[in-house]
Amino acid sequence: MSDNTTFMQADGVESLIDVMAGKIWTLINDKEITEPLMVGIRTGGVWLAERLHQELGLRDPLGTLDISFYRDDFTRIGMNPEVHPSDLPIPVDDRHIILVDDVLHTGRTIRAALNEIFDYGRPASITLATLVDRSGRELPIQPDVTGLHPSLDPDQHITLIGPEPLGLILGAKTNRTSRGDEQDKDA
Amino acid sequence: MSLSNKALQLDDEQRLLHFLTIDGLDRSILTEILDTAEGFTGVSERTIKKVPLCRGKVVANLFFENSTRTRTTFELAAKRLSADVLNLNISASATSKGETLLDTLRNLEAMHVDMFIARHATSGAAHFIAQHADRGVGVINAGDGRHAHPTQAMLDMFTIRRHKGEFVGLRVAIVGDILHSRVARSQILALNTLGVSEVRVVAPQTLLPSDARSLGVHVYHDFDEGIRDVDVIIMLRLQKERMRGAMLPSEHEYFSLYGLTERRLALAKPDAIVMHPGPINRGVEMDSKVADGSKSVILQQVSYGIAIRMAIISMVIGTQNQRTQEVAV
Numbered sequence: 001m002s003d004n005t006t007f008m009q010a011d012g013v014e015s016l017i018d019v020m021a022g023k024i025w026t027l028i029n030d031k032e033i034t035e036p037l038m039v040g041i042r043t044g045g046v047w048l049a050e051r052l053h054q055e056l057g058l059r060d061p062l063g064t065l066d067i068s069f070y071r072d073d074f075t076r077i078g079m080n081p082e083v084h085p086s087d088l089p090i091p092v093d094d095r096h097i098i099l100v101d102d103v104l105h106t107g108r109t110i111r112a113a114l115n116e117i118f119d120y121g122r123p124a125s126i127t128l129a130t131l132v133d134r135s136g137r138e139l140p141i142q143p144d145v146t147g148l149h150p151s152l153d154p155d156q157h158i159t160l161i162g163p164e165p166l167g168l169i170l171g172a173k174t175n176r177t178s179r180g181d182e183q184d185k186d187a
Numbered sequence: 188m189s190l191s192n193k194a195l196q197l198d199d200e201q202r203l204l205h206f207l208t209i210d211g212l213d214r215s216i217l218t219e220i221l222d223t224a225e226g227f228t229g230v231s232e233r234t235i236k237k238v239p240l241c242r243g244k245v246v247a248n249l250f251f252e253n254s255t256r257t258r259t260t261f262e263l264a265a266k267r268l269s270a271d272v273l274n275l276n277i278s279a280s281a282t283s284k285g286e287t288l289l290d291t292l293r294n295l296e297a298m299h300v301d302m303f304i305a306r307h308a309t310s311g312a313a314h315f316i317a318q319h320a321d322r323g324v325g326v327i328n329a330g331d332g333r334h335a336h337p338t339q340a341m342l343d344m345f346t347i348r349r350h351k352g353e354f355v356g357l358r359v360a361i362v363g364d365i366l367h368s369r370v371a372r373s374q375i376l377a378l379n380t381l382g383v384s385e386v387r388v389v390a391p392q393t394l395l396p397s398d399a400r401s402l403g404v405h406v407y408h409d410f411d412e413g414i415r416d417v418d419v420i421i422m423l424r425l426q427k428e429r430m431r432g433a434m435l436p437s438e439h440e441y442f443s444l445y446g447l448t449e450r451r452l453a454l455a456k457p458d459a460i461v462m463h464p465g466p467i468n469r470g471v472e473m474d475s476k477v478a479d480g481s482k483s484v485i486l487q488q489v490s491y492g493i494a495i496r497m498a499i500i501s502m503v504i505g506t507q508n509q510r511t512q513e514v515a516v
Contacts, residue, residue: 078505
């Protein structure tokens with residue numbers, strides 16, 4: 001991954017997050033949601049959710065999801081060697097959830113995350129917020145709030161780096177990640 | 188032995204193909220198992236105590252020797268991974284073992300079983316099954332003879348790490364029937380691989396293997412000395428049937444020499460934890476006050492056993508899956 005180029009630097013990403021926070025605020029007001037529960041998807045989604053959670057001043061603690069146990073490519077690539085526990089500290093039953101991820105690409109990560117959330121309970125609703133909404137969808141999943149719609153070639157790969165400072169980098173998509181590298185979560 | 192264990196258990200990318208013994212596995216793979224188990228601990232506390240990882244896979248519990256706890260936790264672990272589970276309790280005494288085992292294996296493979304979890308009274312039985320299993324079928328050793336019980340050792344390591352954080356700097360005493368214990372062998376290997384400062388074994392001479400010192404342990408015959416300033420005390424189960432032989436004095440005398448009491452426990456570090464693989468013989472290996480006391484983590488070991496077994500089952504199935512795919516491509 002030595003041929004990565006910077007797509008957007010920290011200040012750009014931070015201002016996108018401000019825009020997203022504003023859009024989420026408007027959306028939850030329109031829907032008359034008073035106390036949403038925010039859940040970030042590991043790893044980039046959690047970095048993003050931490051900032052959004054703070055900007056929106058949400059009262060309930062942030063939840064984190066590791067979708068490793070729900071991936072649809074487990075039979076092809078085996079167990080993620082760097083799995084972390086998911087942590088949803090507040091019961092999700094009847095709650096309005098804002099699900100946050102960094103890059104929405106094929107939609108498979110979100111599919112896995114939705115399945116995992118439903119194994120914790122039955123939320124009232126789920127709103128999807130992603131920093132980047134790129135082309136290449138393979139499932140009927142669309143974001144409710146997004147920061148950026150870049151025009152990318154199918155073989156280009158955009159990744160959020162962080163946690164401090166945040167940045168977006170662009171690289172050639174690796175075909176299959178080898179063991180030890182971070183797995184291609186947005187696949 | 189060590190080299191062949193490695194070749195049998197790991198693929199070229201150091202992933203688990205089978206889990207038969209701690210011997211031949213390095214610190215990084217043991218740590219990976221512990222880290223993966225950490226991810227599974229929350230599953231048991233959710234509304235739906237299942238993840239879909241091994242949906243559509245068939246796991247056969249092949250128990251040639253009785254066990255309630257181990258079989259049940261393996262079964263629960265496989266079910267929490269959404270696998271289907273077959274429980275086979277097969278008496279090993281009936282016919283000649285080699286042939287019976289292979290026949291059983293072939294029959295189950297014809298039913299497209301994806302994993303064998305084997306317990307057998309003969310040392311090396313799980314290796315034998317792994318050597319003869321079809322490509323794509325993983326084998327986990329749930330205890331073979333006096334040889335190994337690696338998942339028990341890993342759940343013990345997980346319990347220790349959860350309580351103590353790090354292995355480096357720890358002093359651990361394993362007390363009781365070391366000679367007949369497959370658990371102790373696997374524990375000693377795992378503790379040394381993970382880098383604890385000192386592993387002690389505490390037992391009468393008659394319950395120690397002759398090569399005890401070559402296992403990388405300090406040997407103590409006096410319990411009070413052996414337990415002094417340790418961070419972790421692992422009591423082993425005494426198989427009462429051995430009481431009748433010449434190996435041991437009476438139960439009462441054993442307890443007076445090697446039973447864990449509150450008085451003895453006070454010799455260990457103030458924050459020491461007490462472990463036991465179960466089932467406990469109360470009043471033989473330990474006093475009830477200790478077994479039920481604040482330093483006992485015995486029931487946590489049982490809970491952690493599910494998470495550890497989920498980790499090992501899913502890691503092995505994941506690697507074997509990939510292997511079959513490579514053949515298909």
